[in-house]
Amino acid sequence: MLQNYPSSSFYDEMVAESSKVRPHYEKFYRILQKLADDELLEKHETAQLSFLRQGITFTVYHEDGGTERTMPFDFIPIIIPAEDWEKIETGIKQRVKALNYFLEDIYNEKKILKDGVVPRDLIENNQYYYEQQAGGLNLPHRNHIYLAGIDLIRDGNGVYRVLEDNLRNPSGLSYVFQNRFVMRKVFPEFFLEHDIRTLEHQFSHLYQALLNHVPANSLSPDNPTAVLLTPGMYNSAYYDHVFLAQQMGIEMVEGQDLLVKNDIVYMKTMRGLQRVDIIYRRIDDDFLDPEEFRDDSALGVPGLMEACRKDNAVVVNGVGNGVADDKAVYAYVPEMIRYYLGEDPLIPNVDTYFLSDKASREDVLSRLEELVVKNVGASGGYDMLIGPQSTPEQIEIFKEKILENPAQYIAQPTIQLSRAPAFQQERFYPCHVDLRVFAVGCDHIHVLPGGLSRVALKEGSLVVNSSQGGGGKDTWVLREGAENNA
Amino acid sequence: MLSRVASNLFWIARNVERAESSARVLKTRLINALETSEAGPLAEGDWEMILDICAVSSEYYDIYPVCEAETTARYICFDRTNINSIINCMENARNNARSVREVIPEDLWEILNEHHLSMQNENVDTWSMPRIHEYLRDIQKLSFSLQGVIEASMLREEAYNFIKVGKWLERGEKTARVLNVVSEKTKELKLQTETDHYYYWLSALQFLNGYDAYLKRFPPKMEPAQVISFLISYEQFPRSIEYCMEHVRETVMKLESGQVSHYSEELFDAMDHVTQEFMKIKFRKLGMDEIGPFLDKFQNDCNRISSIFARTYYFV
Numbered sequence: 001m002l003q004n005y006p007s008s009s010f011y012d013e014m015v016a017e018s019s020k021v022r023p024h025y026e027k028f029y030r031i032l033q034k035l036a037d038d039e040l041l042e043k044h045e046t047a048q049l050s051f052l053r054q055g056i057t058f059t060v061y062h063e064d065g066g067t068e069r070t071m072p073f074d075f076i077p078i079i080i081p082a083e084d085w086e087k088i089e090t091g092i093k094q095r096v097k098a099l100n101y102f103l104e105d106i107y108n109e110k111k112i113l114k115d116g117v118v119p120r121d122l123i124e125n126n127q128y129y130y131e132q133q134a135g136g137l138n139l140p141h142r143n144h145i146y147l148a149g150i151d152l153i154r155d156g157n158g159v160y161r162v163l164e165d166n167l168r169n170p171s172g173l174s175y176v177f178q179n180r181f182v183m184r185k186v187f188p189e190f191f192l193e194h195d196i197r198t199l200e201h202q203f204s205h206l207y208q209a210l211l212n213h214v215p216a217n218s219l220s221p222d223n224p225t226a227v228l229l230t231p232g233m234y235n236s237a238y239y240d241h242v243f244l245a246q247q248m249g250i251e252m253v254e255g256q257d258l259l260v261k262n263d264i265v266y267m268k269t270m271r272g273l274q275r276v277d278i279i280y281r282r283i284d285d286d287f288l289d290p291e292e293f294r295d296d297s298a299l300g301v302p303g304l305m306e307a308c309r310k311d312n313a314v315v316v317n318g319v320g321n322g323v324a325d326d327k328a329v330y331a332y333v334p335e336m337i338r339y340y341l342g343e344d345p346l347i348p349n350v351d352t353y354f355l356s357d358k359a360s361r362e363d364v365l366s367r368l369e370e371l372v373v374k375n376v377g378a379s380g381g382y383d384m385l386i387g388p389q390s391t392p393e394q395i396e397i398f399k400e401k402i403l404e405n406p407a408q409y410i411a412q413p414t415i416q417l418s419r420a421p422a423f424q425q426e427r428f429y430p431c432h433v434d435l436r437v438f439a440v441g442c443d444h445i446h447v448l449p450g451g452l453s454r455v456a457l458k459e460g461s462l463v464v465n466s467s468q469g470g471g472g473k474d475t476w477v478l479r480e481g482a483e484n485n486a
Numbered sequence: 487m488l489s490r491v492a493s494n495l496f497w498i499a500r501n502v503e504r505a506e507s508s509a510r511v512l513k514t515r516l517i518n519a520l521e522t523s524e525a526g527p528l529a530e531g532d533w534e535m536i537l538d539i540c541a542v543s544s545e546y547y548d549i550y551p552v553c554e555a556e557t558t559a560r561y562i563c564f565d566r567t568n569i570n571s572i573i574n575c576m577e578n579a580r581n582n583a584r585s586v587r588e589v590i591p592e593d594l595w596e597i598l599n600e601h602h603l604s605m606q607n608e609n610v611d612t613w614s615m616p617r618i619h620e621y622l623r624d625i626q627k628l629s630f631s632l633q634g635v636i637e638a639s640m641l642r643e644e645a646y647n648f649i650k651v652g653k654w655l656e657r658g659e660k661t662a663r664v665l666n667v668v669s670e671k672t673k674e675l676k677l678q679t680e681t682d683h684y685y686y687w688l689s690a691l692q693f694l695n696g697y698d699a700y701l702k703r704f705p706p707k708m709e710p711a712q713v714i715s716f717l718i719s720y721e722q723f724p725r726s727i728e729y730c731m732e733h734v735r736e737t738v739m740k741l742e743s744g745q746v747s748h749y750s751e752e753l754f755d756a757m758d759h760v761t762q763e764f765m766k767i768k769f770r771k772l773g774m775d776e777i778g779p780f781l782d783k784f785q786n787d788c789n790r791i792s793s794i795f796a797r798t799y800y801f802v
Binding site for chain 2: 052053054055232233238242245246251252253254256257267268269270272
């Protein structure tokens with residue numbers, strides 16, 4: 001099965017050097033080998049079809065409008081041994097905790113800026129910093145981050161690193177559950193012999209944490225009304241919204257279903273207006289409230305922010321979280337952890353060199369052809385140099401840019417994503433993967449066991465995004481004490 | 487329940503019901519056209535009747551000069567510019583369902599979604615007439631499955647009730663419309679030929695899936711007055727206007743826990759009004775001249791109930 005599986009310098013989740021299967025994959029591999037080729041193919045197809053039939057789709061936009069697509073599913077799971085998971089879990093909690101302190105700080109006292117740990121410019125000129133709208137809000141439990149999605153990768157040595165924090169509207173949680181559901185249905189044989197952390201009861205954590213965001217002036221603090229605010233069925237993550245609302249048993253509303261009267265938020269029901277306390281919004285800040293953000297937003301609710309300011313409603317995730325998951329601010333997260341928690345970061349960032357520092361700058365300039373250079377203020381891949389794929393002329397241009405304005409740029413090693421075998425087009429081949437870990441917060445932080453393993457199914461590709469041919473895998477966290485090999 | 491959700495539930499049912507009845511009407515006509523070899527103005531008039539029943543004849547004539555079997559069939563089935571085309575109704579029903587997925591049974595969504603997926607890869611322009619026949623049968627079956635899911639798995643609460651009201655209102659209006667179009671048609675022909683056109687009354691029964699049921703109750707003789715009273719007020723026939731209206735009323739009663747409140751008063755008044763009209767005509771034979779005005783008025787009353795219903799529950 002893995003005879004022709006090529007080795008390389010990337011870390012492989014399943015296969016160690018000299019084509020030996022890693023201990024925690026041995027049992028899985030043994031069961032897999034018992035399945036005949038046509039059986040595998042049939043199961044593979046059943047799995048894909050199951051997503052399509054249930055309409056578990058995301059929408060891809062193009063000139064002619066949107067097309068609904070399913071995320072391709074690959075049945076080879078990412079298996080994480082208990083002790084590795086424990087480290088990830090603690091590391092994620094630490095990081096989210098620090099990021100939450102940071103958000104509370106910069107929207108209130110701004111101590112971290114005064115102490116010069118994070119450059120003031122970087123925050124105050126940040127396009128996602130909404131001080132006017134979100135400054136000084138009295139948030140329940142001082143919590144800004146209800147749901148976080150932290151993207152992890154593994155470098156060539158298998159060390160987990162944070163690639164990106166998603167603190168606005170991380171999507172994909174529904175896939176974590178659906179991948180498991182489909183996997184169980186199609187490959188029951190694997191589950192009999194593995195002791196895996198279950199995903200059941202996760203929704204009670206999500207639900208409880210949501211309800212803990214009760215606004216100070218709620219009329220029913222013991223039984224608050226929470227809703228999920230969706231931009232509607234044309235949003236690319238609409239299925240995620242449906243699934244979350246369904247599983248938590250909360251009403252899913254669109255902007256047009258809400259109304260603010262005398263700074264109180266109501267939903268329009270068939271029996272008239274009903275008061276709403278907590279709004280889990282899946283709409284971007286920009287579109288949330290046309291009175292305070294974009295005034296052309298038809299998705300939002302006029303007056304929502306004022307209702308929050310008057311403590312009559314709470315919006316989660318917090319408004320203005322984007323300032324903390326920004327590419328440039330990312331580089332300072334390890335410093336935040338030290339500053340707020342007095343601890344060393346448990347999960348490192350991808351190495352980032354600040355070019356304002358003379359020694360780093362000289363080092364970076366001497367080996368630009370092997371690095372990635374990013375403009376800290378840009379996003380979406382603009383003003384970026386990918387060394388290994390650039391011409392000497394392009395490198396020369398960037399050299400000048402850096403020298404001209406060193407504080408504007410950071411450099412990183414070309415990121416390395418670990419890989420794992422995937423079964424597609426009737427064969428096994430290595431594909432790059434990353435892992436989005438979900439953390440749920442309010443008065444404490446809970447990390448969902450596993451997460452969404454995304455896989456770049458195009459051979460050799462490093463892009464795991466579902467809009468560009470990425471797929472998903474089930475993620476198994478082995479239980480403590482479970483045999484790692486058998 | 488959110489008003490938007492209630493409205494979408496109501497429209498899932500209406501769209502599916504509308505697609506099903508268009509499919510049945512069209513299928514009936516296609517079969518009858520095979521049996522009657524008449525061609526020319528008579529046949530064309532019969533196709534026009536189908537467009538009238540589907541309430542799209544003027545839109546059709548904006549595009550096509552004459553009424554023929556194939557263009558009519560394609561227009562009713564697949565034309566995207568025809569807001570009531572079957573393909574549009576099914577697409578609308580799926581979108582309604584998609585926006586309320588969290589409150590409907592998973593099977594209800596999956597059946598509509600599966601149909602959508604299966605149609606996505608089809609080039610309907612290349613379909614032959616036998617293939618269209620098959621499609622019409624599939625649509626009817628689809629509607630039956632959906633009703634089966636609703637009956638078998640939905641809690642008897644608000645969501646269910648909104649679906650049911652949508653179905654009964656659509657059904658009642660359709661029966662009124664078929665009767666109206668057919669009685670117009672026979673009146674016209676009577677003036678021309680001085681005969682009663684039983685054939686059309688038979689078609690009316692077939693359009694409304696009532697032919698077999700009618701034969702079980704009445705001798706195999708098409709007495710227009712009897713057919714009319716069967717379709718209007720035979721309370722055991724599930725597409726008779728009376729049956730549909732009784733069920734709308736019953737369901738609204740459930741929604742309101744048997745009480746008339748200030749906000750639902752207008753709705754109850756409108757339904758009372760329709761019931762009274764019924765009682766007036768039920769026990770006496772309507773003359774052919776009275777039928778047209780009665781049906782016109784009735785259709786308006788039904789539409790009024792729909793719009794008051796929407797207003798009562800704040801549909802947007």
